[in-house]
Amino acid sequence: xxxxxxxxxxxxxxxxxxxxxxxxxxxxxxxxxxxxxxxxxxxxxxxxxxxxxxxxxxxxxxxxxxxxxxxxxxxxxxxxxxxxxxxxxxxxxxxxxxxxxxxxxxxxxxxxxxxxxxxxxxxxxxxxxxxxxxxxxxxxxxxxxxxxxxxxxxxxxxxxxxxxxxxxxxxxxxxxxxxxxxxxxxxxxxxxxxxxxxxxxxxxxxxxxxxxxxxxxxxxxxxxxxxxxxxxxxxxxxxxxxxxxxxxxxxxxxxxxxxxxxxxxxxxxxxxxxxxxxxxxxxxxxxxxxxxxxxxxxxxxxxxxxxxxxxxxxxxxxxxxxxxxxxxxxx
Numbered sequence: 001x002x003x004x005x006x007x008x009x010x011x012x013x014x015x016x017x018x019x020x021x022x023x024x025x026x027x028x029x030x031x032x033x034x035x036x037x038x039x040x041x042x043x044x045x046x047x048x049x050x051x052x053x054x055x056x057x058x059x060x061x062x063x064x065x066x067x068x069x070x071x072x073x074x075x076x077x078x079x080x081x082x083x084x085x086x087x088x089x090x091x092x093x094x095x096x097x098x099x100x101x102x103x104x105x106x107x108x109x110x111x112x113x114x115x116x117x118x119x120x121x122x123x124x125x126x127x128x129x130x131x132x133x134x135x136x137x138x139x140x141x142x143x144x145x146x147x148x149x150x151x152x153x154x155x156x157x158x159x160x161x162x163x164x165x166x167x168x169x170x171x172x173x174x175x176x177x178x179x180x181x182x183x184x185x186x187x188x189x190x191x192x193x194x195x196x197x198x199x200x201x202x203x204x205x206x207x208x209x210x211x212x213x214x215x216x217x218x219x220x221x222x223x224x225x226x227x228x229x230x231x232x233x234x235x236x237x238x239x240x241x242x243x244x245x246x247x248x249x250x251x252x253x254x255x256x257x258x259x260x261x262x263x264x265x266x267x268x269x270x271x272x273x274x275x276x277x278x279x280x281x282x283x284x285x286x287x288x289x290x291x292x293x294x295x296x297x298x299x300x301x302x303x304x305x306x307x308x309x310x311x312x313x314x315x316x317x318x319x320x321x322x323x324x325x326x327x328x329x330x331x
Contacts (some may be wrong), residue, residue: 004242006210011072011190011246014064014276014308016326017104017148018088022061022079024284025147029075033104033177035065043078051298051313052267060081060268063143064307066185070176072246073185075102076276076307080268088271089148090265094124094315095192095234095253095263097323098273098323099311100152101143103188103249104120105173108316109156111142112159112182116144116252123154128225129158137166141225149271153190172244188238188247189275191323196235196252199320203239203248205278206288206327212247213238216254232256241277248258248275250320274315274324282312282329289316289327302331 017078022040030037044059049116052058059081066074089096105113109127117123123144130138138158146152157170169187193199202210217223218233228234233254240247263271279285286300294316301315310331319324 003083004244005212005240006208007242007243008278009209009239010277011209011241011243012186012248012275013072013246013278013328014074014076014275015186015189015272016078016274017150018085018267018273019079019148020085020277021272022063022077025077028147028238029065029077031177032119032181033183034181035067035075035185038064039209040308041306047301047303048300051139051303051315052079052238053298055083055089056269058308062306065306070185070245070300071278072243073187075186076305078273083268084267085268085270086264088261088269088273089149089151089307091122091149093207093259093261095251095323096259097192098260098262098265099191099275100185100190101157102146102272103152103153103180103190105155105157105169105187107156107186108182109142109154111143112154113144121145124227126158127154128221135163136159136215141252142167143225143227147260148220151190153188155187160248169244178208178303186243187245188249190249190251190323191318192253192258193318193321194250194252195320196237197320199250199318200237200239201250202231202292202294202318202320202325205292206285206294207239207241207279209239209241211270212235212240229256274326276308276326276328279327279329282314282327285327285329286314289314292319294319294323
């Protein structure tokens with residue numbers, strides 16, 4: 001088993017996704033991925049409107065998806081009642097500044113890819129096996145267009161060597177089980193920044209996470225399945241909190257253009273809206289945000305969040321990308 005690099009760090013607790021049609025989204029996250037879905041509830045009221053900067057009368061049909069007993073890597077699906085909603089990520093955009101994808105592990109990436117393709121999901125490439133540097137190990141990965149303009153990344157942990165990070169994760173997943181359909185909760189989520197240093201400092205100083213992997217991806221194999229230019233170079237840092245799920249893969253394009261979709265990644269639009277992290281001491285966390293001069297999107301307030309319950313909430317923009325980072329302390 002691998003060690004936890006940041007025992008006090010906050011992993012991704014919840015990914016907030018604006019959905020176009022709840023039934024279609026649940027067909028993926030619940031029926032295919034196998035996460036347990038809560039009963040739908042209506043989230044509305046003045047606090048809800050203030051939290052997401054919505055006009056009076058706004059509401060959302062909310063469903064919380066999780067692997068019971070695992071408090072990380074969960075997904076909150078919100079179907080807003082707004083008449084004018086747009087997709088955050090156009091289908092032809094492979095990488096953009098902001099929150100990009102959700103990543104799930106599987107033991108049969110080839111078989112699962114065929115099953116998903118038969119259901120109509122569009123894959124960017126065939127499953128691709130490649131080597132990471134040093135002791136990181138070897139995964140097999142593939143990306144496809146999931147519901148709600150979300151890029152979904154499937155990974156099969158190919159390395160069995162316990163001295164590699166991939167091998168350690170493989171052992172962890174085997175020990176801690178999967179969903180009934182054979183997948184995991186969200187194990188990694190991708191976040192692309194204009195300034196990877198500033199973005200990374202947020203995960204370290206505010207969320208107390210540690211760096212798991214730090215390298216530059218430039219191989220044609222990786223670039224192919226990520227739909228990047230053949231000679232693209234991308235700085236990548238993986239951040240891990242106090243759990244081996246819920247990691248963040250932070251990236252920055254080094255030699256190719258990248259569109260900015262951060263301005264569109266807000267409610268009530270369709271796609272990846274925010275990352276949610278649970279902290280133990282909100283006052284300390286807020287002070288860390290203030291010290292980094294993070295732009296406050298929604299000030300500290302008490303909310304009742306579907307699937308989470310009563311909590312204090314603060315939403316700031318990541319200083320390296322502008323993406324929404326929701327920090328909560330559960331009451």
